[in-house]
Amino acid sequence: MIFVQLFFLAVNAIMPMPNSIIQGYQTARISSICQVKFFSNQEFPDHVIQLLLHYHELITQDEDCEFEESIQNTNIKIEGALKFEISIENYEQLYWVTSTKEEAYELQIDENLNVKIQAKNHWGLARALDTVNQLAINNEIQNLPIQISDEPQYVHRGIMIDTARNYLPVKLIKRTIDALVINKLNVLHWHITDDESFPLLLSKYSQITNNSKFWKDGFFTKKDVQEIIEYASIRAVQIIPEIDTPAHVHSWGISPDLQSIVITCDTNIRQYGQLDPTLDQTYEVLTSILQDLNDMFDKVQFIHFGGDEASNQCFEQKPSIKEFMNQHGISNYFDLQVYYRKKQKDIWKNQIKSKKKIIYWYNKNDQLPADQDDIIQWWGLSSQLSEVKGRSNQFILSDYHPLYLDTGVGNAFGDRYDRYQAWKDVYKWRPSIPRNFEGTILGGESLLWGETNNQNTHFQKLFLRSSILADTLWNPDQKQDELFPKFTKRLSDMEDRMNKYGFPVSPFTHSYCKRQLDLCFPELYSTKLKLFFMFVLFYSI
Structure with a gap:
């Protein structure tokens, strides 16, 4: 049976690849596609019904099928129809998960297209439904019966989008969430604001938004935010909002009444700004914005405070800052940033009383203190983690090269x-942790900064490179023994799948090579010999 498992592994093109899959030899035709059924011994709550509706639309995409009939416990033995028997331990709607076990699932499909799914919650259900959807190629499932046991290696698998440099509409953000789901990615890190604009409508300081937005309706309301969070939760994706300070805040000071809190850094285009951390008004504005952030994003786990790239030269432009530092015993601009960060955290934890954890950007040059419960998003190289001393925090990897x-x-x-x-x-990247590293790796993100990205280029830049990251973070050991042409076959199928669902992703090669994967992608054939000896070993057993 072990040999059967390994042999048929080469047939499937699931991406990410499951951890364990045992398969047979039979093929079943899905001849009654509109008769798909979802049933359970418990009544489905609304968020699960919405998730099932989403996958019903994917499975029956080219057909005019009624969803309501698919969740009725009638005619559940129709020949040629997918029949999902779903068992979930916890039907509570979750907005994030904290362990990989919460996305684990068990899946069985027999020769009669009876599908049994066991999962802890609707996040695990989403991953199982996606696997079935990938297996149901061209209205048939091969290699039945199939038994899959699956769980991701890392709990944090995501992308970052930037709505400050070029505004991205709500509809596009929702479509981005749809793209994440079919790649088994579970995090949308939303870099909302920056120097260029502040497209989040504030309750007290709406002038920040109105004076920096790019067009009349180019901003997000509280209703938009909550709609996006709900949409993501149903599809098993968590939202992480980012408001970056004390740098990247030129947009805060465009309004005449707020110009004093922002130092416009001395560049020709006068685009870059930093908060003046010595003014009471700075913290009045900051407190109001953080309160809005906490209220709008009430159902999220993390808040990203940015915190990178503050310039000493920018602080130097304002003599009153130096005077403040002398009066308060602040010896240098590094300590000034520490002062600001402590004030910001005091507002967040003690005034607003938020329980949401904080994420900060770091690379090897960042020495600002981080509390034990802070999460570090690493935008250096993983190889440089050996230089990080005394930080036992949780880390999110976003290596500058290649992410x-x-x-x-x-x-x-x-x-x-x-x-x-x-x-x-x-493809060549994978989390590589030095021996002396004291932290814990939660996972990783690919980052799409928005200076030269808009809704016309969005999906081409995100995918298929983020699909490969998803594959690595779900099952990093897969590529060790996988023939490279087999990987490119899985990648090719993912490209076709995303195009089928209307995502204009960037092709990974031309059509000739898609038909000649063995010729165009011969690398890693040395692995073939290793697999041959594995087969011989199992045969001999």
Whole structure:
């Protein structure tokens, strides 16, 4: 049976690849596609019904099928129809998960298309439904019966989008969530604001939004935010909002009444700004914005405070800052940033009394203190983690190479900006943890900064490179023994799948190579010999 398992593993093109899959030899035709059934021994709550509706639409995409009939406990033995028997331990609607076991699932499909799913909650159910949808290629399922036991390696698997440099409409953000789900990604990190704009409508300081938005309706309301969070939760994706300070805040000071709290850094285009951390008004505005953030994003686990790239030269431009530092015993600009961060945290934890954990950007040059419960998003290289001393925090990896998806296509001013990170670069990357590293890796994110991205380029830049990251973070051991042409077959099928569902992703190769994967992608054939000896070993047993 072990040999059967390994042999048929080469047939499937599931992405990400499940941890354990045992398969047979038979094929069943899905001849009654509109007769798909979802049933359980408990009544489905609304959020599960919405998730089932989403996958019903994917499974029956080219057909005019009624969803209501699919959740009725009648005619559940129709030949040629998918029949889902769903068992969930916890029917509570979750907005995030804290362990990989919460996304684990058990899946069985027999020769009569009876599908049994066992999961802890609707997040695990979403992962199982996606696996079945991938198996049901061209209205048939091969290699039946199938038994899958699956669980991701990392709990945090996501992407970051940027709505400050170019506004992205709510509809596009929802479509992005749909794209995450079919890749088994579970985090949408939302970099909402930056120097260029503040497209989140505030309750008290709405002038910040109105004076920095790019067009009349180019902003998000509280209703928009809560709609996005709900939409994501149903599809087993968590939202992480980011409001970056004390740098990246030029947009805060465009209004005449707020100009004093922002230092416009001395550049030709006068685009970059930092908060003046010495003014009472700075903290009055900050408190109001953080209160809005906590209220709008009441159903999220984390808040990202940014915290990177503050410039000493920018602080130098305002003599009153130096005077304040002398009066308060602040010896340098590093300590000034520590002062600001402590004040910001005091507002968040003691005034607003938020329980949401905080995420900060860090690389090897960042030495600002982090509390034990702070989460570090690492935008250096994983190889540099060996230089991180005394930090036992949880880490999210976003290696500058290769997980910055905007590099290599020029910056906002038409100048060269680093080198392009190709899909093979992402394929070669995997979490690599030095021996002396004291922290814990939650997972990773690919980052799509928005200087040269808008709704016309969005999906081409995100995918398929983020699909490869999803594959790595779900099952990083898969690529160790997988023949490279087999991986490219899985990638090719993911490209076709995303195109089928209306996502204009960037092709990973041309059509000739898609038909000749063995010829175009011969790398890693050395692994073939290893698999051959594995087969011989199992045969001999």
